[in-house]
Amino acid sequence: MKNTGIKIAALLLLPLLVSCRKELCYNHWEHSMSVKADIHVAYLRDWEQDFGTHWQENWGVYDLNSGYDALRPGLPTGLKVLVYSQDGSYDERNGKADGFLIGMSEGVHSLLLYNNDTEYLLFNDLESSATAAATTRTRTRVPYSEIHANEITVNAPDMLYGHYVENFVGERKIEPDILDVTMKPLVYTYYINCTFSYGAKYIRSARGALSGMSASVYLKDGATSADRITVLFNEEDCRLYSDGVEATVRSFGIPDFSGGYYSVPVKASGGNILTLDVELQNGNTKSFDIDVADQLENQPRGGVIFVDNLEITDDEGLELGGGFKVDVDGWGDYEDVEIPVD
Secondary structure (H helix, E strand, C coil), X not given: CHHHHHHHHHHHHHHHHHHHHHHCCCCCHHHCCEEEEXXXXXXXXXXXXXXXXXXXXXXXXXXXXXXXXXXXXXXXXXXXXXXXXXXXXXXEEXXXXXXXXXXXXXXXXXXXXXXXXXXXXXXXXXXXXXXXEEEECEEEECCHHHHCCCXXXXXXXXXXXXXXXXXXXXXXXXXXXXXXXXXXXXXXXEEEEEEEEECHHHEEEEEEEEEEEECEEECCCCCECCCEEEEEECHHHEEEECCEEEEEEEECCCCCCCCCCCCCCCCCCCCCXXXXXXXXXCCCEEEEEEECHHHHCCCCCCEEEEEEEEECCHHHHHCCCCCCECCEECCCCEEECCCCCC
């Protein structure tokens, strides 16, 4: 009877022992002979690329209301890794923003990494690293979209970082390969400074648009598409000061910018209009359209745009609300439309 009891107890303990072995991951891919990469991620938090403007070195020369480093984008909260195999297939992995361990099959792979915590971005053609691209959601705003009916208007893109690994040779072994990557920005910021020669005191709020910008960016190398869109920016993107308005506007940059990350500068092909709509204290709105193409010629990816000598007259600022003039109109609403830009 004693031996029988021992045998029964041993049989009852057997599933627990097996479970313990599973919990210790003795047969798990992370601790066995398998192909795996331990990805360690750093982020290059640039908000603009320098093509001769030297904003960072000369920032103190300009009377701006933000520090240079204050414009740097924040860190993301999540990371996506696309693993492309030679047979044409790909897999998606999601994990922590600072990196994580991934497994894959033996052989040569390419890896495409970008942050996965965006709200307005749409990702297209991910089946190939050569075609994978990000766009932003289209959006309309009255009266801008009615006046500029020929333009595609969009939300400013969320911050996007990316990195591409051309060849990763997967070999089965116990220890993972350490893969250090630096995520580079694929979205940049234009810091817009608009000063008024008169009438800034009448401004209650501001918003606007920046036309002629690229509609999408390729995740592999940061090249931009030739398609043009208009980026709308909101009241929360603008700040009022005693002498005018400053705004921060995110964009993929100018269209048809090709090459690597810090490639040679290319000239903007024109058609870049900054529209600034200011709502006045009396409820009316005045709009300004400024050609800024010449300022974007050596600022294809972020930078500073200066506009000066804007004016609001006393007649405009003191007019009773509800009046209508050719360039003074009511503050319209906007509508978000979730349609990708082709």
